């Protein structure tokens with residue numbers, strides 16, 4: 001039989017199809033479920049929530065454990081004070097957090113999204129309140145469909161009031177990391193807040209929390225979060241994902257508990273829909289890996305309960321990876337994870353070393369450009385400078401400054417002075433050298449600043465000394 005070229009009828013009108021780009025939102029009623037992964041989530045969510053609300057209240061040795069003091073331009077983080085000069089260190093801390101996230105994602109998929117992301121944590125709290133006030137999934141669906149009556153209005157008012165209370169506490173706590181938290185709670189309600197921004201940010205975070213965790217919920221993960229979009233580039237065939245095993249589950253279908261699925265020509269999925277009902281993003285994991293899946297593993301807990309009831313082995317939905325699913329060997333240690341791990345260790349080590357060896361004083365030398373040099377009444381050659389001394393310790397202290405680099409060099413102005421904590425002290429300094437010791441027209445000199453009370457608090461800065469040379 002010879003091959004024939006298909007004939008296309010060009011007279012017929014092309015088929016037109018309209019694709020709706022706007023996907024209207026379907027309200028998701030999430031069913032509460034208990035199980036192994038939900039217990040892990042409970043621990044992580046309440047622990048993170050507790051840390052968020054408590055850390056700003058804790059003081060150690062009179063210093064807040066975490067406080068970002070913007071007016072004084074200093075950040076207290078776990079006993080260490082960071083100044084604007086330490087901005088590079090703080091940037092590295094953020095880079096380490098980002099790299100840590102990439103590393104964890106490569107190994108374990110979206111555990112950040114499922115267990116620790118603030119959107120997940122606050123949504124969980126809001127759903128917990130909703131369940132307590134309006135009842136189970138079926139009761140909530142019924143309530144929403146029911147005509148408006150006093151019972152419905154009361155439940156809705158209580159729910160939204162509690163949501164707003166949590167949102168307000170969240171906003172106040174957030175601002176409490178920037179404004180002294182004890183004063184904040186007094187000043188806020190007595191309208192004595194000195195920093196006007198505080199009112200704005202409390203209001204902003206209250207509304208943002210209420211809207212994101214109460215109303216938007218999964219929409220934030222699906223349409224607003226950039227991480228959800230790009231995290232797939234960190235995935236490979238060995239990354240852990242929540243996955244349904246179609247080889248075991250299909251063909252799906254309901255059956256009696258006593259029925260043998262093999263005789264009925266069925267797989268292990270009883271098509272109960274529980275995995276969909278507990279999913280906070282409303283997807284069906286049986287359709288395969290989807291970017292909407294935040295890896296919360298609630299569908300695993302739900303399906304395991306069904307498997308238990310049916311006396312089937314657990315794990316129809318499980319944490320697994322692509323290699324395992326097709327029966328190939330999976331590897332935890334692989335070039336990508338080794339690379340991320342080594343980079344992370346190197347960065348953490350460098351930052352710990354830098355913070356540990358950080359000296360809380362800095363000196364900057366600015367040479368007076370008005371004159372190259374001048375002679376003093378005693379015939380010495382003199383250069384003028386301005387020294388900027390930054391005290392980055394938590395206490396004010398006395399410092400001494402000295403200069404070296406040329407024989408007979410000395411400071412002819414004040415060398416002993418007091419600098420407040422966080423102050424940049426400006427010290428005009430005149431340096432003189434006997435003319436016979438000047439061998440070159442420009443020579444390197446070093447200024448040294450030393451704390452009077454702490455021997456290891458000192459710093460050095462280089463500059464140039466200009467003078468006449470007789471050839």
Ligand code: SF4
Pocket residue numbers: 242275278279280281282283284285292293294295296297298299300
């Ligand atoms: S599919 Fe499962 S793991 Fe993914 S978001 Fe839904 S419940 Fe969570």
Ligand code: SF4
Pocket residue numbers: 244249252268269270271272273274275276286302303306316317
């Ligand atoms: S919970 Fe398990 S058995 Fe029920 S529909 Fe989902 S995959 Fe099938």
